[in-house]
Amino acid sequence: DAKTTQPPSMDCAEGRAANLPCNHSTISGNEYVYWYRQIHSQGPQYIIHGLKNNETNEMASLIITEDRKSSTLILPHATLRDTAVYYCIVKIQGAQKLVFGQGTRLTINP
Amino acid sequence: GAGVSQSPRYKVAKRGQDVALRCDPISGHVSLFWYQQALGQGPEFLTYFQNEAQLDKSGLPSDRFFAERPEGSVSTLKIQRTQQEDSAVYLCASSLADRDQPQHFGDGTRLSIL
Numbered sequence: 001d002a003k004t005t006q007p008p009s010m011d012c013a014e015g016r017a018a019n020l021p022c023n024h025s026t027i028s029g030n031e032y033v034y035w036y037r038q039i040h041s042q043g044p045q046y047i048i049h050g051l052k053n054n055e056t057n058e059m060a061s062l063i064i065t066e067d068r069k070s071s072t073l074i075l076p077h078a079t080l081r082d083t084a085v086y087y088c089i090v091k092i093q094g095a096q097k098l099v100f101g102q103g104t105r106l107t108i109n110p
Numbered sequence: 111g112a113g114v115s116q117s118p119r120y121k122v123a124k125r126g127q128d129v130a131l132r133c134d135p136i137s138g139h140v141s142l143f144w145y146q147q148a149l150g151q152g153p154e155f156l157t158y159f160q161n162e163a164q165l166d167k168s169g170l171p172s173d174r175f176f177a178e179r180p181e182g183s184v185s186t187l188k189i190q191r192t193q194q195e196d197s198a199v200y201l202c203a204s205s206l207a208d209r210d211q212p213q214h215f216g217d218g219t220r221l222s223i224l
Binding site: 098 | 114141151152153154155158165166169209210212214215216217218
């Protein structure tokens with residue numbers, strides 16, 4: 001699986017959009033980008049995933065660059081409950097296990 | 111619907127004791143995973159089941175770690191002769207049969223070895 005690079009920490013004001021970057025410059029054509037988050041003392045929570053196209057669901061939007069070497073997770077209106085560690089994971093299509101990095105610790109400030 | 115359930119939520123054991131951690135996956139989920147999360151680190155893969163078959167155990171750190179899922183539903187992770195370095199949060203996840211479906215995690219068992 002391709003390696004991902006994320007900033008260790010970020011801050012965002014409540015009500016603003018939180019944009020979390022992820023670098024995956026060695027990604028292959030058959031590798032998906034997944035985003036999970038982990039709130040303190042809970043298990044990781046699935047947010048969204050994509051292969052080539054941008055994706056949107058009720059939680060977030062995923063923007064993947066045309067060359068697929070980076071992506072951005074967007075939380076459109078951040079709330080205090082969005083404070084968590086966010087993991088960007090690249091997984092080969094059909095593979096089973098997830099390989100977590102260190103993630104980005106996002107703090108939403110009132 | 112109910113999510114992935116893990117028990118116990120917390121477990122304290124003395125070094126050398128055996129422990130068993132239980133995972134109840136989401137009903138109908140074929141795939142089941144175990145991960146280990148050390149303090150301040152991301153989760154690390156331990157093992158994977160498809161139904162009752164253990165298809166990947168490459169992440170188990172030693173032969174003291176054993177996992178089973180005899181009827182393709184509930185799974186148990188057993189650690190024999192526990193060591194202090196086994197202290198961690200043990201997470202279970204399940205997913206539908208399609209390999210690219212997202213994994214849904216339980217809240218884990220926090221294991222402390224004294």
